[in-house]
Amino acid sequence: MATRKSRMRGLAPVAAAGLGIAAGALAALTVQRNTLNALRTRLERLEQAVAAPAHTNLAHQQRLHWELLSKAIDSPELAEVLDIFEVPASPQKRRQYLFANALYTNLLFYHRIGNLSREEFHGRMRGLLQNPVVREYWYATQGQRATLPADSIEADLGRMVDELLRQLEEADVDEWWVVGEPPAE
Template sequence: MGRLGVWKEALQQHLTSQRYFKTLKLLTLSMGGLALVAAGSVFISGWLIDGVEAANGNQQTATDRSSLGDYFGGVSALFSGTALLMLVITLVYQQRELRLQRQELTLQRAELVASRNELRRSADSDLRGHHVQLTQLQLENPELMAVWNDYPGVPETQARQHLFANLTFSHYLLMLKWGSISDAEIIAHADRLLQSPTFRAYWDASSAAKEKLPRGTDEYHLFNLFNLAMTRTDRETGGASPRRHPD
């Protein structure tokens, strides 16, 4: 998925470069055309003036007929107007190309952000998979529980239940990170889980460690949501409610 995004970015950069060179080429041709029109105007004016002088005998005679020069001035103005119009058209086209390039750059930035988010989600998923595998090894080999020592002094059966409950908590954490579940939905699920004595025992055993999590993280936010659900549960059952901490 990441490699495809790199290819798409390279292709878009290539297309942008082609448009840039196309615009530059058009501008160069327009400026060259303007120079040719100007040179042509000078040449034609000089040729016409020489022709008039030759037809009338000398420069004085041509000067006496200066009204003819006004006509040549009109022709020159026509060429100049045409050149100016070509320049304006080129500038308008260039502005349009620059606007399209800005739009393409905006799309490229959005695509890069989406690619980074997808890579992050993929990394989170891989990390989650490794965590599940390690927990599965502990469930299948109880002697490995002593390595992590998450629940010292807890009977083997209860420790295995705690490990599975922790997987459940991690599952909701991943859903929260991906935006697949809302706070209200998490509280509803947590309320149902905390009514289970087995999950409640896990929560009581792990709350002290979770309370030390860095504030502002997704895991600490999830911890507060579960505490909020437990507060509601204890109100209904008359039990003691934990204190909710600010995120």
């Protein structure tokens, strides 16, 4: 029995040392996790700070775009300057196309600043494309979209809308809101 007790006494310091090492490792992992979380938070703040001027610039650009379109919509003489559609358009049709452009551009900017996901953009465009004037506008501006850089956000969204419009026209259902597969983010 004396031998057994001495073995037990010999294991106690080893067990205590093992517990000490485990506690130290756990403390080190906790500190490391806290450091990583703090770095992640700081990185997110820096990314937001970098994105803020870009968002401000996009907001200014959208405001300027709307002001120019508004002037053209209100003035047939100015609207003639923007008549770059595939087919000749009457003054009334040109004004409608300009307004359709304003709606589309608003969605585009809204998506670019991160307030609208691709899926939400897809859904809103699906709704807009229910209007025959918006569909005509989309076809009338096909040539303009063809000049966009293929890897641009606007070209990518344009291809998505082209595909959605194709699906809507081929669909044999009255429930337009179920047509078209929402895109992957």
